[in-house]
Amino acid sequence: MAWIRALGPYRWATGRLRGWGVTGRTAVTSVPYLWLLLFFFVPFLIVLKISVSGIRLGMPPYDPLVTWAAAQVMDLRINMANYSFLWEDALYRNAYLNSLLVAGVSTVLCLLIGYPMAYGIVRTKPSMRNLLLLLVMLPFWTSFLLRVYAWIGILKNNGLINNLLMSMGVIDEPIVMLQTNFAVYLGIVYSYLPFMVLPLYTAIEKLDLSLLEAASDLGCRPTKAFFTITVPLTMTGIVAGCMLVFIPAVGEFVIPALLGAPDSLMIGRVLWEEFFNNRDWPIASAVAIAMLLLLVFPIMILQRVQGKQMESHR
């Protein structure tokens, strides 16, 4: 490689780049930023643009943002009707609230199941620990969609559970589980549990066990020590896990579509229907933008909390 560095053009180019502030370090760190810019920020702007236009029949199915009224007169039309419609129509409000409820309950359930799991994995002997972590991650090796479909086979009226219970004589007729809220919660908790367990595992693993011994030594019972020492010191993991479950769960579409009742209102489903059934792109975009804003603020608050936590834990 040294001979390349010695070449005149190479030296000229690197000198120039450095003059613009481009060095090896900035080049490497800029890759994810570029990626996010191209595939997140630019699409976001496009969706934002569509959300403030009006619907029309044709291709594309929305009005252009900028038209030329005359040769030099630019006509910029920002249509806020989509947003006011979202606010006025109870359908969207209910869908949002229901999504937040489902995501919130699922997150709490994931935390209640995930925390003991993560704690248990940390406390097993090291040889078992990696195996258990592998088992947590194992579902990722199969398609998410397939796993949700598999639950249909388990939950449906003549599915695995009902057949088993009926053959054992526990029940006479099948319990309706598929297309209920129960199935949606089950599906979300099942699918997102690993996202809860893994950050919790890393947080709990870092916990210094002598702190719990110190608490016990100072007269603190184990249950109380858990809430006064373990929980505050693993808060980063709890917050991270909850965000990783809550955020995708709010916009979840596949699980309620496959396992939930047809009339169950989840914002992801509403979005889908606006896009593909009603072909109302502007409304669908407004739904998406509103969902994003709804999520961004709690995330920002949580991140601030987490930042403070990190500061005090060093």
Place this chain on the structure above:
Amino acid sequence: MANTRQDDRSEPWKDPGAMPYVRIDKVTKKFGDFVAVDDITLNIYRGEIFCLLGGSGCGKTTLLRVMAGFETPTAGSIWIDGVDVTAMPPYERPVNMMFQSYALFPHMTVEQNVAFGLRQDKLPKQEITERVIEMLKLVRMNQFAARRPHQLSGGQRQRVALARSLVKRPKLLLLDEPLAALDKKLREHTQFELINIQETLGVTFVVVTHDQEEAMTLASRIGVMNHGEIVQVGTPTEIYEYPVTRFVADFIGSVNMFEGSLIEDEPDYVRVESAELGGIFHVGHGVSAAPNATVWVALRPEKIHVSRERPEGNGDNRVAGVVAEIAYLGDQSIYLVRLAGGRMVRVTQPNIVRQGGGDRITWEEPVWLSWDSSSPVVVTQ
């Protein structure tokens, strides 16, 4: 320092009627096949600073953890102030521990850390505040009450940990390597501070340490441990001057150890012939061993005298050699003297007269080593 402290103290361990404050009764702790603590029986008296001294893996920390309640003994029992605490969980024991890592709660301030133990007892707020302030004053950390552990230096953390473990006024304080994380100067300073605090509060201390100097300074008595057993219990002076085994003699301070055989065994003196030495030891104390048995003679480096002239006397307790190495340490010099048989002997001499000029013993110079008959100690195992 250690001597003056012992002089003005009673020595309850010498009184057969004295009631031990902590009684460790035939305690064994096994981890699988590994025996960490092997059938230890030990009495510790009120107001003592008892040091458990030993190398890493000797079981001293395990014994401390058994006393704190973090480990359940495989066999035996622990009594504190006449109460059997063997089955008592740590949060009910009248015992507090200062951890080697200090184990301060990182998410709490200094004040909250110290108050933690009192809060568990549901004491009135007013009393908690008063006692916390009092304890922080004692360890001179009251200005730092609002800081968090990560904002403190190592020495400050050590003092917070001490305050936290003392604030509940425990009957017994267990200290696991309390000074190991401090640098040398601070360690020496803190040793004396620890003694002062212990005397002020009158708490019984059990200190685990691998540092023999620390044990010598702090302890009223030292228990030397090896392979899960207590090899010798005694005051620092007893341990240093009258070690009972080769291990103890070797572990505490430095020592020259010679193998030899008993050629004369009288009640008030023995003579040991040592091929290693190329001479005969005349030792001014009796030994219980069979004639001609193999014994070891321990001779401390500072108790050997170096001279150019042949010392007077009958020929025992002296040997000729050649200076092989000299290390000048300022306050003293270490000489490594090679004997005729090739054996090296370590000798330390205080540098009373300023060095740098004049006529002093130098490398490759033939010298005579001699010592008093009260200096060597004969050990049989």
